[in-house]
Amino acid sequence: MKEKTMYLRIRNLCGLLGIILPWLALFSAGINLPHPHSEWWWSISATYYQSPALIGVLTPASIVLICYIGYNRLDNWITTLSGIFGLGIVLFPCHVNWIADGTRVGFFQIPIEISNNLHTICAALFFLLLAYNSFALFTKTGNEPMTPQKRRRNLVYRLCGIGMWTFEGLFAVIVLTDMPGYCTMLVEIVLLHLFGISWLVKGEAVACLNDKKSKKKH
Numbered sequence: 001m002k003e004k005t006m007y008l009r010i011r012n013l014c015g016l017l018g019i020i021l022p023w024l025a026l027f028s029a030g031i032n033l034p035h036p037h038s039e040w041w042w043s044i045s046a047t048y049y050q051s052p053a054l055i056g057v058l059t060p061a062s063i064v065l066i067c068y069i070g071y072n073r074l075d076n077w078i079t080t081l082s083g084i085f086g087l088g089i090v091l092f093p094c095h096v097n098w099i100a101d102g103t104r105v106g107f108f109q110i111p112i113e114i115s116n117n118l119h120t121i122c123a124a125l126f127f128l129l130l131a132y133n134s135f136a137l138f139t140k141t142g143n144e145p146m147t148p149q150k151r152r153r154n155l156v157y158r159l160c161g162i163g164m165w166t167f168e169g170l171f172a173v174i175v176l177t178d179m180p181g182y183c184t185m186l187v188e189i190v191l192l193h194l195f196g197i198s199w200l201v202k203g204e205a206v207a208c209l210n211d212k213k214s215k216k217k218h
Contacts, residue, residue, distance in 0.1 A: 010064055011203030017061040018196035022189045025053040037098035042181040044188045045094035045119065055090050062086030075137050082129040088122030120175075127168050127191055134198040135161025149211045153201055156209065160198035167191050 022044050029040060029050035040050055048054045065083030070076045091107045095116035099105070105112045138157040141150060171187045173179070204210045 008203045010068060011199050012205050014061055014064055014068075015196040015199030015201075015203060015205065017057050018192045018199065021053070021057045021061075021192055022185070024057060025051055026185075028053045037096070039097055039181055041185060043094065043184040044192075045089070045123070046096050048090075048093050049096060049099070058086055058090050062090070070137070071140070075133075078129050078133050078137060082126055082133065085122040085126040085129065089119060089126060092116075092118040092122060094119045124168065127164055127195070130195050130198075131161045131164035131168070133161075134158075134164070134195070138198065138202055147211050149209055153209050156201050157198055160194040163194045164191055167194075 025044050025047040026041060029035075029047035032050050036049065040046055044054060062083040065079045065086060068076075068079045068083075070079055092110075092115045093106045093112070095101075095112050099112055101111070101113050103112050104110060106115050108115075134157045139154040167187050167190050171184065171191075174183045174187065200206060201209055
């Protein structure tokens, strides 16, 4: 029972961190005046240069994912890799308009344009793996009969997974077209909320979706 409670807390912590990250980043960067550029809020990643929120929230969330012990080897690999790529988002800052190309940034002090490429790759893989985790792993069922609540949870997991994949595709469209830059922030907010909802449901934080008389849930 204690082990189960610990896992529920870990899942809820991950979900909560995902949901609060964009708002904490916007708030903490917003009050840090003066702003270096009018585009400071166009992505959560851009707030890295104005606020410690991205580092302070994504780093512990990534460590939790790396340390998370799943139901099988695939589960462990998916969450561990998700955590590694989450750390990559922090270690390799994105490119912003107010910092010149060639400027060395981040933990490894590499040119910002190279750091941006690594940042983009890490972010893409981070959300792709989280979406797969929600869609394919959270929906697994053991030998016990599937309850109505489990069917509802699976619907939530699949919707969150499909939603994350869909908005990742939209993000690619934003990058390749001339859509307003702030669309990136909107997509990131949705992605993180879908991730957070999925993990909160998995952590049994939504009472109406929990099995009433089940000793084991997956």
